[in-house]
Amino acid sequence: MNVNKKNPRFHRVRLLLAEVLLNDTLPPLRRLRALLSARGILLVTAALVAVTVYLSGADATVTAILFGLCAIAILMQRQPEAALAQKPASQDGDPPPADLLRPTVYATLGALELPVVVFRKDATVLFQNRAMDKAFGPLAEGSHLSARWRSPSILDVIRETIATDEPNQIEHSERLPSERVYVVRIAPVDLPVGMPTGDKLYIMSFKDISELRRIDRMRSDFVANASHELRTPLASLKGFIETMQGPARTDVKAQERFLAIMLDQANRMSRLVDDLLSLSRLELKAHLAPNEMVDLVPVIGHVRDSLAPLAAELGIELRLHLPPSRVEVMGDRDELVQVFENLMENACKYGQEGKVVDVHVRNEPGHAVEVSVVDHGPGIPAEHVPRLTERFYRVSVADSRSKKGTGLGLAIVKHILTRHRARLIVKSEIGKGTDFTVRF
Numbered sequence: 294m295n296v297n298k299k300n301p302r303f304h305r306v307r308l309l310l311a312e313v314l315l316n317d318t319l320p321p322l323r324r325l326r327a328l329l330s331a332r333g334i335l336l337v338t339a340a341l342v343a344v345t346v347y348l349s350g351a352d353a354t355v356t357a358i359l360f361g362l363c364a365i366a367i368l369m370q371r372q373p374e375a376a377l378a379q380k381p382a383s384q385d386g387d388p389p390p391a392d393l394l395r396p397t398v399y400a401t402l403g404a405l406e407l408p409v410v411v412f413r414k415d416a417t418v419l420f421q422n423r424a425m426d427k428a429f430g431p432l433a434e435g436s437h438l439s440a441r442w443r444s445p446s447i448l449d450v451i452r453e454t455i456a457t458d459e460p461n462q463i464e465h466s467e468r469l470p471s472e473r474v475y476v477v478r479i480a481p482v483d484l485p486v487g488m489p490t491g492d493k494l495y496i497m498s499f500k501d502i503s504e505l506r507r508i509d510r511m512r513s514d515f516v517a518n519a520s521h522e523l524r525t526p527l528a529s530l531k532g533f534i535e536t537m538q539g540p541a542r543t544d545v546k547a548q549e550r551f552l553a554i555m556l557d558q559a560n561r562m563s564r565l566v567d568d569l570l571s572l573s574r575l576e577l578k579a580h581l582a583p584n585e586m587v588d589l590v591p592v593i594g595h596v597r598d599s600l601a602p603l604a605a606e607l608g609i610e611l612r613l614h615l616p617p618s619r620v621e622v623m624g625d626r627d628e629l630v631q632v633f634e635n636l637m638e639n640a641c642k643y644g645q646e647g648k649v650v651d652v653h654v655r656n657e658p659g660h661a662v663e664v665s666v667v668d669h670g671p672g673i674p675a676e677h678v679p680r681l682t683e684r685f686y687r688v689s690v691a692d693s694r695s696k697k698g699t700g701l702g703l704a705i706v707k708h709i710l711t712r713h714r715a716r717l718i719v720k721s722e723i724g725k726g727t728d729f730t731v732r733f
């Protein structure tokens with residue numbers, strides 16, 4: 294190895310020989326020429342030594358034998374060269390051939406899911422992968438990074454990395470075409486020792502953390518909403534208890550009234566906790582599809598019966614439109630009861646003005662089984678429809694609270710339907726009513 298470094302000519306000859314002996318893909322003429330030129334140099338050197346030895350007075354026969362032995366040794370020098378050439382670059386200290394390395398590195402970066410751009414010391418692009426093309430659009434080789442990223446914070450970090458040769462990262466958000474948040478990392482590329490580097494290179498990658506951020510926000514919204522929903526009835530309970538201990542200590546009539554309200558609030562809290570537990574249980578088994586056959590006709594009948602008192606109280610007629618035969622789907626009976634209870638209860642509570650709620654069960658050959666719960670109430674403004682299944686989302690919080698709603702019903706419905714591989718389709722027209730259809 295050291296010989297290579299100290300004697301570059303000798304090293305060139307060794308490499309040339311190695312290439313010739315190992316590379317079967319060389320054209321025969323080139324192979325022969327290279328072979329002759331590599332071995333030729335050694336043979337000429339041996340001949341010159343032999344002549345010098347002869348001229349300095351040695352016996353001609355001995356000199357000829359010595360030269361012959363050298364020539365044979367040179368011509369048979371195949372194995373050691375081959376072994377040398379086959380050694381991996383890292384062990385030998387020699388870099389892999391640059392023409393092989395570059396396409397391999399580009400192809401590897403190209404296959405990465407992470408958007409990546411490799412740039413030079415003057416911040417011009419050398420290469421960017423397909424993920425980068427897709428996320429930020431193509432950027433031609435040689436163009437300056439500022440042609441694509443104008444954000445001063447990104448440009449500052451690029452400058453800093455080039456100046457200090459230390460990796461850096463920042464958070465960066467893009468508004469268009471959609472709001473996304475990235476962790477941008479910029480680092481110098483440490484090329485293997487001995488590579489013909491030319492310019493120093495740097496790599497910039499974009500890790501998309503938008504989804505993580507969204508989940509974080511949802512989690513904190515959820516905790517805030519849940520505690521807010523519990524705090525309201527708790528505060529009211531506390532207020533009544535204090536009143537009963539103080540000013541209303543002896544007022545039995547007032548106490549009776551307060552106790553009724555307190556029971557109402559306690560029931561509300563208990564409903565909320567039940568709904569939250571139900572949601573978390575559903576989340577735990579979201580990936581397990583139910584495996585019982587359930588006939589939907591008796592399920593809908595059962596829900597209608599359980600909601601009859603509420604419907605009567607609200608002055609609603611619940612009309613069922615059922616096919617004559619069984620309508621079976623794969624499902625969990627109790628969960629399906631929960632789905633239709635919430636949909637029919639919502640139709641009664643929020644579509645009260647329409648006076649009638651129609652429930653259609655459809656099982657037509659060649660079509661998916663569908664159950665539609667249709668009210669003829671005020672309808673839901675279009676901007677609210679996509680958000681109805683979010684936890685605690687209510688079109689009107691005051692209206693829902695006054696109807697003892699917690700805003701978790703449709704979130705539970707969505708979770709159950711996801712587990713059942715079914716869909717919820719909502720169609721609503723202002724002034725005409727709303728149609729919630731479950732398609733299995």
Ligand SMILES: Nc1ncnc2c1ncn2[C@@H]1O[C@H](COP(=O)(O)OP(=O)(O)OP(=O)(O)O)[C@@H](O)[C@H]1O
Nearest residue numbers: 639640643687688689693698699700701702703727
């Ligand atoms: N048929 C409907 N007509 C009009 N608005 C509706 C209808 N169904 C649901 N909504 C609106 O969607 C919101 C969310 O419904 P969801 O069932 O999730 O909660 P909720 O009924 O308020 O409470 P919960 O079901 O937990 O008792 C309701 O607050 C209401 O504003």
Ligand SMILES: [Mg+2]
Nearest residue numbers: 635639702703
């Ligand atoms: Mg509801």
